Amino acid sequence: MVYREVGIPVGVGISTTKTLAKLANWSSKKWKARTGAVVERCCPLKQEKLLRYTDVGEVWEIGRRLTTQLQGMGINKVWVLAKADHKTLRRQFNINVERTARELPGEYCMSLTEDVEPKQMIACTRSFSERVTDY
Numbered sequence: 001m002v003y004r005e006v007g008i009p010v011g012v013g014i015s016t017t018k019t020l021a022k023l024a025n026w027s028s029k030k031w032k033a034r035t036g037a038v039v040e041r042c043c044p045l046k047q048e049k050l051l052r053y054t055d056v057g058e059v060w061e062i063g064r065r066l067t068t069q070l071q072g073m074g075i076n077k078v079w080v081l082a083k084a085d086h087k088t089l090r091r092q093f094n095i096n097v098e099r100t101a102r103e104l105p106g107e108y109c110m111s112l113t114e115d116v117e118p119k120q121m122i123a124c125t126r127s128f129s130e131r132v133t134d135y
Contacts, residue, residue: 015041018110019103022060023050023078044106051079051104061100066093078104 002010011032013024020041027050028039041047056075057067073092075081082104090098099109 010037012038013041014039015047016106017103017108019060019100020047020106023054023058026058027054047106048079051082052077054078056081059100059104061096066097069093 002008011025011028013021013028015021015024024039024041028035028037041050056070056078059078081101084101086098086101089101102109
């Protein structure tokens, strides 16, 4: 409906953690004809199948540079990332990569809504009544 009316492809992914839901969303768009753009991955067997198939670069929070580094370590598929040693991932990369790897097997690490304190900042802006082109 959204695609037809607005032209934006939409997919819905449902799972037990934020990272798995994002992967389910990715798969809903990739196999739109087979899935009808809605994928539910709450069953551990279905999750494992998706993790074994998906390349590590498709994971939310894993960018191009991290993908290259992970592939250099022999981590090509998401399933291997999920089984990797979490302490090594944290030491080698950062806590976000560790949390992402922990969420892949179903461990809840990231909340759906971030409770971030609003930043306090002071802004100093100046404007002139006419255009200034000289120093």
